[in-house]
Amino acid sequence: MVKVNSVLGPINTSDFGYTLAHEHIMVNSAGIQQTFPELIDRQGSIEQSVKDLSEAHKNGLRTIVDLTTHDLGRDIRLIEEVSQRSGVQVIACTGTWLDIPRAFTSWAQGPENIAPLYVREINEGIERTGIKAGIIKVASDGKEVTSGEKIVLQAAAIAHKETGVPISTHTSAQGNIGEQQLEILIEEGVDPKCIYIGHSNDNDDIDYLLSLLNKGVWLGLDRYPGGYHVGTPKWERRTEVAKQLIDAGFSHRIMLAHDWSVILDNDSTPPWRLERLNDNPHHYLFIDRVVIPRLRELGVSGEAIKQMMVSNTQAFFETK
Numbered sequence: 001m002v003k004v005n006s007v008l009g010p011i012n013t014s015d016f017g018y019t020l021a022h023e024h025i026m027v028n029s030a031g032i033q034q035t036f037p038e039l040i041d042r043q044g045s046i047e048q049s050v051k052d053l054s055e056a057h058k059n060g061l062r063t064i065v066d067l068t069t070h071d072l073g074r075d076i077r078l079i080e081e082v083s084q085r086s087g088v089q090v091i092a093c094t095g096t097w098l099d100i101p102r103a104f105t106s107w108a109q110g111p112e113n114i115a116p117l118y119v120r121e122i123n124e125g126i127e128r129t130g131i132k133a134g135i136i137k138v139a140s141d142g143k144e145v146t147s148g149e150k151i152v153l154q155a156a157a158i159a160h161k162e163t164g165v166p167i168s169t170h171t172s173a174q175g176n177i178g179e180q181q182l183e184i185l186i187e188e189g190v191d192p193k194c195i196y197i198g199h200s201n202d203n204d205d206i207d208y209l210l211s212l213l214n215k216g217v218w219l220g221l222d223r224y225p226g227g228y229h230v231g232t233p234k235w236e237r238r239t240e241v242a243k244q245l246i247d248a249g250f251s252h253r254i255m256l257a258h259d260w261s262v263i264l265d266n267d268s269t270p271p272w273r274l275e276r277l278n279d280n281p282h283h284y285l286f287i288d289r290v291v292i293p294r295l296r297e298l299g300v301s302g303e304a305i306k307q308m309m310v311s312n313t314q315a316f317f318e319t320k
């Protein structure tokens with residue numbers, strides 16, 4: 001058992017319960033809330049998040065990992081309030097997504113100058129709130145890790161080595177970007193067992209997924225129901241792939257999640273949100289209500305499901 005910082009303070013990994021390892025509450029862009037607040041219905045988003053997460057809590061959800069970084073418009077007080085009111089434990093992150101600030105790539109010059117920023121969010125807290133990050137997020141998209149994304153990966157590695165906090169990645173479905181991320185992180189001295197390669201179920205190439213697992217990482221099959229991005233698999237195919245990986249003996253290294261986010265703009269329900277709700281009316285409960293029953297039909301054991309939804313996230317956070 002290890003203590004992990006949630007937005008409401010330290011929690012024991014043994015108290016994680018049913019966990020979704022890659023979600024969001026509200027996603028936007030850095031600075032929008034301060035500069036153009038009319039674009040976000042902050043209070044409406046809080047109320048909707050409390051409603052959705054309370055419903056999920058009633059159905060057994062206990063913990064989510066919220067991978068919303070500063071450049072995704074992370075609002076740490078919003079996350080805190082939603083966790084308090086819904087009863088769902090939330091682990092917040094430091095790190096950077098794809099909107100890498102110019103300061104990181106030009107005048108900050110080098111990962112050794114970025115890493116202390118992440119370390120401060122882990123050890124002291126985010127934006128002087130005292131709310132501490134429990135995980136480091138990095139992101140790489142497209143077919144190649146860009147020079148800016150590489151700086152973020154290297155900075156994450158330094159911050160990880162200093163704090164012991166694990167690393168969670170965003171990948172795109174294209175190419176073998178997870179392997180490239182892994183190579184850079186290993187080169188910087190990170191043990192694969194402290195790395196979670198996310199959005200891996202946007203890619204249904206079994207050889208690629210198995211090669212990552214064979215290198216010792218955790219695999220996030222964390223886009224459900226999926227199919228938003230052209231050419232990526234629908235939930236049925238994603239579930240078949242999960243079954244294949246389980247059959248290959250990896251139920252102890254896989255985590256399932258949605259990459260869901262609750263966000264309203266000031267027109268209250270924008271068309272893209274209606275579209276997403278149409279695809280996924282169950283929000284944080286799609287896996288519980290649709291995927292797990294299907295996995296059972298396919299013959300997956302209760303033990304394997306418990307590993308993917310409960311014990312693996314604990315073990316991932318316990319790894320040093």
Ligand SMILES: [Zn+2]
Nearest residue numbers: 023024067259
């Ligand atoms: Zn995400």
